[in-house]
Amino acid sequence: MSVATVQRMRGRYRRQGLWGLVDKRIMRGARATGRSDERVVVAVLEALRRRRGRSKGTVEGLRRLVGEVLDQAHGPGVVALPSRATFYRLVNALADPAELPGRPARTASATVPPFAAVGASRPGERVRVDTTRLDVMAVLDDGRLGRPELTIAVDVATRSIVAAVLRPEGTKAVDAALLLAEMAVPHPMRAHWPEALELSRASVPYERLATVDRRLEGVAARPVIVPETIVVDRGKVFVSEAFWRRARRWE
Structure with missing residues (x-):
């Protein structure tokens, strides 16, 4: 141990007593987010909040959204995104298990999904x-x-x-x-749309429909x-x- 180190320890002992000799590194609690930039942590939490209640998409899509949040808050390129591996660990540490990308949207009143796909036999039924x-x-x-x-x-x-x-x-x-x-x-045709999109070109009784409702003249072939x-x-x-x-x- 060098003389300078002993002098620093003596100075800390005079100011703080035995507490000054304790290695403070052992007192640092491990954070779930590690050494990640706090600005990135805040941006990840904001991105998760924006996605709450919606389809979750992918982790890569969430990463792009976090980049947008950082650019809006601090300016383009001011805060760099961590590596993909670090970002994935950060998301796993911050996100609720039910909110992780790729999983169903979490809602307070979500019902149990059906065991089989539900179809429909007529337009508008579902x-x-x-x-x-x-x-x-x-x-x-x-x-x-x-x-x-x-x-x-x-x-x-x-x-x-x-x-x-x-x-x-x-x-x-x-x-x-x-x-x-x-x-x-009915959805009206736009000036730049091709004629093939007109309702009159569709395989429906257009003339009969037009006599029932004049709004169908010049509309697009949308149901x-x-x-x-x-x-x-x-x-x-x-x-x-x-x-x-x-x-x-x-x-």
């Missing part, structure tokens, strides 16, 4: 609604880069998409309610379906009052 974050980068209205979210309604019997809503960022309850409204109204049963994953927007109030109008 319509599935879900939201997913697209694996693409888009330029938002304010110039920022972000990953948009797509909410669609799929008719189980015909396997057709009856309505869709694209949002630049988080889907809100009003967007889910708008999706229900779009299911039951108009009023659902009897709507199946959701009990995400936050799908259990909101706005969504249920709109759905009750069809009862």
